[in-house]
Amino acid sequence: MVPRSVNASAAQTDYTFGRVLAIYQQKYALIESSQGLGLLxxxxxDFLLKxxxxxxENENLKPQPLLVPLKVTxxxxxxxxxxxxxxxxxxxxIVIDISHGKATIHAVSLPLRQQNLPVLLTKLLAYLATEKLCSKQQIGHWLAKQLSHESGVWSQAQAVGLLADIERxxxxxxxxxxxxxxxxxxxxxxxxxxNNERSKNANKT
Known part of the structure; x- marks a missing residue:
């Protein structure tokens, strides 16, 4: 099977990846769309969605207060x-106060709420310490990698949900x-x- 690239037609407005037929090697989705079969x-x-x-675009993430602020030395x-x-x-x-050598995390945005925030903050500061200059996009991409699907093993239901989020x-x-x-x-x-093999077999009989 030969892979080929794909773009939706200019007239197409209902952008969809189509149906998820199966999961291949635990991290690829075999899909069927109007463009044909594809491997996604x-x-x-997941990284692009994060x-x-x-x-x-054109806005910052809104902080959501934590029920219990977290302290990190x-x-x-x-x-x-x-x-x-x-x-x-x-x-x-991310809303943080620094006092007496401790950081108090008061709020984070919705995409970050399910993370281990003390660990995430420590890793983020370690990453930033290696970067003399760092853009918002670079930090966003770094955070996206931290938030990505951890197990690396995808179910068909998870793939369907992921593609629906991407489409939306x-x-x-x-x-x-x-x-x-x-x-x-x-x-x-x-x-x-x-067809070639069928022809060969037909000629033998």
């Missing part, structure tokens, strides 16, 4: 890193999927091979 990389789709959730270097990037961190709805929140990836997101499968060579 679920890890890439990026869309963390980096909404930070080193002097970590505090300095936080102060350097505090404005960018706050763009993701970022249809541009359905309209023009990148080659590392979706490859259509050309079945004609397989059909030709089957």
């Amino acid at each position: 990389a679920l890890e890439e789709a 990026c869309a959730q963390l980096l909404p 930070l080193s002097k270097d970590e505090i300095n890193t936080f102060k350097q990037f505090q404005a960018l961190i706050s763009d993701f709805g 929140l970022c249809p541009q990836y359905v309209r023009q999927p990148s080659k590392n997101l979706l490859q259509l499968i050309e079945l004609q060579p397989v059909v030709a091979a089957l």
Whole structure:
């Protein structure tokens, strides 16, 4: 089967990946759409969805107060890193106060609420410490990788839900999927091979 790239037609408005037929190697979805059969990389789709959730166009994420603020002990270097990037961190709805060597996390945005926030903050500061300059997009992509599907094993139900979210929140990836997101499968060579074998067997009988 030969893969080929795909773009939706210019007249198409109901952007959809179609039906999920099966999961292949636990991280790819075999899909059937109006464009034909295709193999979709679920890890890439999940990353793109997280990026869309963390980096909404023309707005910052809104902080949602935690029921119980969380305290995290930070080193002097970590505090300095936080102060350097505090404005960018706050763009993701993260509200933190620093006092007496401890960070108190008061609020985070919706995409981050299910995370282990003390661990996430420590890892984020370690990442930022290696970056002299860092953009909002870079931080968003880093956070998206941390939030991505952890087990790496996808069920068909999870794949269906993921693709529905992609279609709803970022249809541009359905309209023009990148080659590392979706490859259509050309079945004609397989059909030709089957017909060839049938002809050989027919000639033997």
